[in-house]
Every structure is written in C-alpha cells, then in structure tokens.
Amino acid sequence: MTDEAAAFVPGHVTGFFSAHPDEDSSIAGSRGAGVALSHGVDVRVVRGSDGNDVGVTLNGDPIDVAPVAAVLDDLDASDARVVAETPLPLGAGFGVSGAMALGTAYAVNAAYGRSRSENELVGLAHAAEVEAGTGLGDVVAQARGGLPIRLEPGAPEHGRLDGIPASPRVEYISFGSVSTEDVLSGDTSTLTAAGERALADLRAEPTTDRLVELSRRFAREADLLTDRVADAVAAVRAEGGDAAMAMLGDTAFAFGDGLSSAGYDPEVCAVHPTGATLRPPRLDRFER
Amino acid sequence: MTDEAAAFVPGHVTGFFSAHPDEDSSIAGSRGAGVALSHGVDVRVVRGSDGNDVGVTLNGDPIDVAPVAAVLDDLDASDARVVAETPLPLGAGFGVSGAMALGTAYAVNAAYGRSRSENELVGLAHAAEVEAGTGLGDVVAQARGGLPIRLEPGAPEHGRLDGIPASPRVEYISFGSVSTEDVLSGDTSTLTAAGERALADLRAEPTTDRLVELSRRFAREADLLTDRVADAVAAVRAEGGDAAMAMLGDTAFAFGDGLSSAGYDPEVCAVHPTGATLRPPRLDRFER
Numbered sequence: 001m002t003d004e005a006a007a008f009v010p011g012h013v014t015g016f017f018s019a020h021p022d023e024d025s026s027i028a029g030s031r032g033a034g035v036a037l038s039h040g041v042d043v044r045v046v047r048g049s050d051g052n053d054v055g056v057t058l059n060g061d062p063i064d065v066a067p068v069a070a071v072l073d074d075l076d077a078s079d080a081r082v083v084a085e086t087p088l089p090l091g092a093g094f095g096v097s098g099a100m101a102l103g104t105a106y107a108v109n110a111a112y113g114r115s116r117s118e119n120e121l122v123g124l125a126h127a128a129e130v131e132a133g134t135g136l137g138d139v140v141a142q143a144r145g146g147l148p149i150r151l152e153p154g155a156p157e158h159g160r161l162d163g164i165p166a167s168p169r170v171e172y173i174s175f176g177s178v179s180t181e182d183v184l185s186g187d188t189s190t191l192t193a194a195g196e197r198a199l200a201d202l203r204a205e206p207t208t209d210r211l212v213e214l215s216r217r218f219a220r221e222a223d224l225l226t227d228r229v230a231d232a233v234a235a236v237r238a239e240g241g242d243a244a245m246a247m248l249g250d251t252a253f254a255f256g257d258g259l260s261s262a263g264y265d266p267e268v269c270a271v272h273p274t275g276a277t278l279r280p281p282r283l284d285r286f287e288r
Numbered sequence: 289m290t291d292e293a294a295a296f297v298p299g300h301v302t303g304f305f306s307a308h309p310d311e312d313s314s315i316a317g318s319r320g321a322g323v324a325l326s327h328g329v330d331v332r333v334v335r336g337s338d339g340n341d342v343g344v345t346l347n348g349d350p351i352d353v354a355p356v357a358a359v360l361d362d363l364d365a366s367d368a369r370v371v372a373e374t375p376l377p378l379g380a381g382f383g384v385s386g387a388m389a390l391g392t393a394y395a396v397n398a399a400y401g402r403s404r405s406e407n408e409l410v411g412l413a414h415a416a417e418v419e420a421g422t423g424l425g426d427v428v429a430q431a432r433g434g435l436p437i438r439l440e441p442g443a444p445e446h447g448r449l450d451g452i453p454a455s456p457r458v459e460y461i462s463f464g465s466v467s468t469e470d471v472l473s474g475d476t477s478t479l480t481a482a483g484e485r486a487l488a489d490l491r492a493e494p495t496t497d498r499l500v501e502l503s504r505r506f507a508r509e510a511d512l513l514t515d516r517v518a519d520a521v522a523a524v525r526a527e528g529g530d531a532a533m534a535m536l537g538d539t540a541f542a543f544g545d546g547l548s549s550a551g552y553d554p555e556v557c558a559v560h561p562t563g564a565t566l567r568p569p570r571l572d573r574f575e576r
Contacts, residue, residue, distance in 0.1 A: 115494060115495055116453070117450045117451065117452065117453070118450055118452070119450040121453060146406070146565075163405065163406035163407070165394050165404070165405070165566050166398070167565065167566045167567065168568075169568075203405070206403060207403050274561045274562040277434075277455065278454060
C-alpha cells in the first residue's frame with residue numbers, strides 16, 4: 001500500500017451502439033463496437049490530502065465529474081485528491097468521464113489498499129457512469145482495450161465482450177460536443193434498432209473496414225450525424241477512404257490516413273491494445 | 289490483408305489451478321490464477337511459402353508443436369511458415385506452447401484475411417491446447433494479460449476471467465521441465481481440491497501478496513513442489529520475501545526482488561498488462 005497511485009485509461013470512441021437501460025445499473029449498458037485509443041487519461045490519486053487539496057482536477061482545473069464522486073464515495077475515499085490529465089476533449093465522444101471514473105477506481109484501490117479485483121473496480125465505475133447518465137458502454141470497453149465489441153451490456157459480471165484483432169493507425173478530429181445525457185434520456189428506439197443491425201453485421205465480419213462502414217451507416221440511420229462530421233465523411237470517401245462519427249460527439253474518426261488524405265489536420269494515435277492499468281510504481285526498476 | 293503478419297503473446301505462469309476436463313474442448317479448462325509476463329513469444333507467419341520453407345521453427349530450430357499444427361489446420365493455412373522467437377524455456381511452466389498456438393491464430397488470421405474475431409481465435413487456440421494435453425488455462429490468460437484470475441474454465445464463450453489490479457516487477461528462475469501431460473493425465477482430484485480452496489481465498493483478497501502465498505501453499509498441497517523450487521522458496525522466505533512454483537515447471541517465481549535478495553540470479557521482467565496482440569504493420573507511422 002502506498003499513499004499515492006496512478007492509473008492510465010485509454011480513450012474510447014464508440015462507432016455504433018444500442019441502449020439497454022435497466023433499474024440495476026450493473027445490468028444496464030449498451031451493445032456496440034468502438035476503438036480504444038492510445039490517447040487517454042492519466043489519473044493520479046493522493047490519499048489523505050489536507051482540506052485545501054481535496055477535490056478533482058482535469059488538466060489543472062477544478063471540475064465536478066459525477067461518476068468520479070460516486071467512485072470515491074463507494075471506495076470510502078472522500079479525502080482523496082484526484083489529478084487527471086488528458087489530451088482528449090471532454091464531451092466530444094472520447095469517454096473522458098468514464099476514463100476518469102475508472103482511473104480513479106484503480107488508483108484509489110491501490111493508494112488506499114482496498115483489495116478489490118479488476119472486475120469489481122470496473123463494475124463500480126460502470127455503475128457510476130450509468131447512474132450519472134454520462135455513458136453506457138465506455139467503461140467496460142476502456143477496461144478491455146483494443147477494438148472492443150460489446151456483445152452483452154452491463155458490468156463485467158453481466159456483460160460479455162469480443163474484439164477485432166487488428167492494430168490500425170487512428171485519425172480523429174473534433175469539432176465540438178454532443179450531449180450524451182440529452183440523447184440517452186430521449187427516445188432511443190430508432191438508434192437501438194440501427195445499433196443491433198450493425199452489431200449483427202459486424203459479428204459476421206469483424207474487421208476494421210466493416211467497423212467504419214457500419215458506424216458510418218449507423219450515424220445516419222440513428223439520425224445523429226452532425227453537418228461537420230457529414231462533410232468530413234464525404235471528403236474522406238471522395239479520396240477513396242472511409243470515416244465515421246464518434247458516439248457521442250461532433251467528432252469524426254478514420255483508420256489509416258483517411259482524414260489527412262482528405263486535407264484535414266487530424267490528431268493521430270494508435271489503437272491501445274491494453275485496458276485500464278495501474279502505473280508501475282517505479283518504472284526504472286523494470287527490464288522489459 | 290497482407291502476405292505476412294506477426295503477433296506477440298505474453299508468457300504466462302500459473303500459480304495454482306484446478307482441472308476441469310470435458311469432452312467438449314471449448315468447455316474443458318482450468319480455474320486458477322497466474323501472471324502474464326512481458327517476456328513472451330513473437331510469432332511471424334508468412335503465407336504461401338514454397339515447400340522448403342513450410343513448417344514451424346522456434347528460435348531458429350524446426351519443431352513440432354501439436355496445438356500450432358491444429359490451429360493451422362483449423363484456419364486452412366497448411367502452406368504457412370511459422371517463425372517463433374522467445375527468451376522463455378519450453379516445458380518449464382511459461383505457456384510457450386499456448387503462446388505459439390495463440391500467436392499463430394492471430395497472425396494467420398491477418399496474413400490470410402480470415403476475418404475471425406478475437407474470441408474465435410482464442411477459442412481455436414484453447415481447444416487445440418486442450419486436445420494436445422499441453423495446457424488447460426494458459427491460452428485464455430495469455431489472451432487477457434495482467435494478473436488473470438480464471439473464474440470459470442473454458443474458451444471465451446464459456447469461460448470467465450477477473451484480474452488483480454497491480455503492476456509488480458517479476459523475477460523467475462527455471463531449473464528444468466515438468467511434464468504437463470503426465471500431471472494432467474493422472475489423478476487430478478487432490479490438486480483440484482487444493483486449487484479450488486486457493487481460488488476462493490484469492491477472490492476474498494485479490495492482491496499480489498495473497499497470490500504468491502496461496503500459490504506456494506498450493507504447490508505443497510497438490511504434491512507438485514520440486515526440491516529445487518522448495519529450496520528457492522525457503523531461501524526467499526528466510527530473507528522476508530515470498531515465492532512460489534510455476535505450474536507446471538521446475539521454476540520458481542517471485543514479485544519485487546525476492547529471488548535476487550536471496551542470492552539467486554533470476555530473469556527479471558514485468559507483468560504484461562496486455563493480452564495477445566497483432567503487431568502493427570508499420571510501427572514507424574504511429575505517434576503514441
């Protein structure tokens with residue numbers, strides 16, 4: 001047990017999804033598929049900070065994130081200081097709130113010696129995210145890494161995952177936010193029907209090309225496509241590539257060099273094959 | 289689709305286990321817990337080699353590995369050349385045969401464009417390993433990475449995993465081989481009872497300290513402890529550390545600096561937080 005611990009959680013872009021609400025937040029969740037990103041969120045937790053230092057910051061600024069507060073409460077760590085850093089924009093479809101909740105769970109568990117298993121920590125963060133209305137499937141995907149396919153919704157004791165075995169380069173560009181809460185609190189029957197179709201088609205051919213194609217189709221069928229993402233997708237397709245929209249943000253993503261070939265100046269990262277991980281305490285002592 | 293692809297699969301040391309045979313090799317498997325290692329197996333597959341180059345090599349030498357042959361057969365890739373490289377010893381409890389089978393499945397899928405999902409590839413490699421009698425649980429653990437706890441046996445559609453959230457340094461020293469086939473084909477009732485007790489205790493407190501302690505206890509209760517590992521464990525404990533035996537090999541492992549503090553000259557690596565992964569085709573194009 002140390003007084004301080006740090007975790008890294010990959011960002012996650014959902015390409016398509018279906019919503020599966022339930023009164024039990026560990027059963028509630030989403031089916032769908034997406035991409036875990038090497039761009040993610042570093043979360044450092046300091047135990048027993050004095051009153052002035054208690055609280056949560058993101059990139060240096062104080063912030064209220066409901067799922068993080070819920071995780072701190074669940075793990076009895078109200079005197080924690082949570083310091084999160086990320087290059088990803090908040091509210092733009094990268095799962096930053098889920099990553100903060102999951103990273104807080106891993107780091108608090110280590111700093112406070114709570115002796116929870118990974119499934120228990122993922123379950124806490126998933127339930128916190130569902131109850132806050134900020135996401136349905138990012139947490140379990142971020143706990144897995146890679147190109148997660150969410151076969152069954154819910155926390156690890158209920159959900160079931162698969163993945164696409166690939167390691168493509170990823171490009172993305174964000175134009176702004178879409179409110180996850182607004183979409184999830186409205187009528188989700190159309191998007192859920194579209195998401196279930198896309199999942200069945202992806203399972204028949206689990207490749208990155210199909211993931212982008214089905215995600216592009218989903219955004220239109222679910223009536224979620226923004227004008228700027230529609231323009232970006234059209235530009236990428238005109239160059240022979242393919243692109244889709246991040247659920248839920250005014251954000252376009254593509255594999256390979258789709259966006260840059262179309263004249264955009266995207267962020268570039270990799271698929272992150274690893275799920276959320278506790279940072280080794282002293283990396284210099286490792287020989288890899 | 290390319291004509292060549294490569295995968296990396298972490299080594300895996302099982303600390304304790306219970307055996308759960310079944311006529312259906314995707315249901316058969318083991319419960320237990322272990323450690324995925326940053327020392328692992330690189331597997332490169334070249335498609336459609338000419339007659340002279342077909343076959344499997346490990347560290348440059350031709351080798352027959354039954355689970356690899358079965359995977360090649362399942363994926364209709366009899367003209368593949370499989371080139372495996374590892375710093376780990378074979379038959380000493382590091383899951384090298386499982387890693388070769390799993391790495392072959394991932395690399396063949398990419399090189400031959402077979403469009404299988406990760407669960408499907410893991411399931412193929414798991415069934416091949418079970419049918420060959422060379423292992424029961426390494427493949428699913430190696431597909432997950434980290435410190436895997438195997439809650440339910442079997443391939444991904446049947447099995448269930450959890451993990452210990454930690455990133456310790458790992459030391460190991462191998463004195464020789466133990467035949468997995470001989471142990472698994474004998475009476476496994478004693479070891480299975482000991483393994484089930486250890487699993488229940490680890491689930492109550494999923495930490496690295498408990499994993500080593502319960503693994504040490506298991507080796508003795510299951511009557512599998514070798515003299516040289518017993519000596520190493522005693523020496524580590526005399527220095528205030530703890531160590532256990534790799535199932536199944538004449539191999540001792542410890543976290544932190546347990547073995548080196550006791551005067552041994554161990555190999556040193558890290559927990560590998562990532563499961564089996566396809567190598568990115570052109571790493572120089574990634575910005576991480």
